[in-house]
Amino acid sequence: MGRPRTPLLDRARITTTALELVDEQGEFSVPQIARRLGTQTGSVYHHVDGRDGIVELMRERICEAIDSRTLDLEPWDAALAAWARSYRAAFAAHPRVIPLLTTSPVRAPKVLEQYERAVGLLLGAGFAVADVMPVLTGLENLVLGSALDLAAPETMWELPEDSPTPQLARALTAVGAGRADAAFDVALEGLIGHARTLLGTPAPDDRDHAP
Structure with a gap:
């Protein structure tokens, strides 16, 4: 045939x-x-199932690239940080799909299953139920915003040679080419640091010196 x-x-x-x-x-x-x-x-x-169904298929495809094994790491904050980095990398590969996904409810079973595991991670660590979704939603906001930042031009501030903003120029020169990654590291540590305060968990350096 x-x-x-x-x-x-x-x-x-x-x-x-x-x-x-x-x-x-x-x-x-x-x-x-x-x-x-x-x-x-x-x-x-x-x-x-129509346009919405295609959006969910795209969500599922992208989330397949997130390494869910990171959620099995210990302690909980190491697992959350590793999951966030994998999550960011998956969406950074398709940043223009982010606006479509953030305006559509999550329905894909495989994606919901991964969120279920993330919720289980935080509950297992001892977080109050009421704190779980604010932490995860804040993490998601950070990850998706950073994925978009990775797609932006490396230089987002174009300063003329006779710039009236010398301090901004110095700061931009100092951060170099890794601005987006450095910003993500700062924001991720800030979010996880706040989550530790909700739980009463010491920071890693404090754990190392704990009696």
Whole structure:
């Protein structure tokens, strides 16, 4: 038998195409996906639950790149920091999809399962139930904002040679090319430090000197 003129559709190919479109233009539409795959729009709808379903497929695809094994590390703050770094790397690969995902409720079972594990990590460490989601939401805000920062130009402040802001110029020169990473490290340590105060956990250096 000869090969079909129209490639076979499946959810994986639809997801890949949607991500390609978003990476290129910051948005997608079902007709655009269909055209790129050489099929009819109605055929795409046979495989997905509309536009919202495609958004969730993209969320699931990106979250597959997050190393959930980091949540098994000990102690809890090391696990949370490692998870945040993996989370950031996964979304930094597709920063233009972030606005689509942050305006859509999380429904993908595999993604919810990872959040369940993160909640379990904090509850197991002794956090009050009421503190868990503020900590995780704050972490998510930090991670996604930093992923967007990684996609920004390295130099976000363009100063003329005769700049009237010499102190800003000195600070920019001092931070060098690692500004986004350095900012993420500062913010992550600040968030985890605050979480330690909620729990009453000493910082790592204090643990090393504990009797």
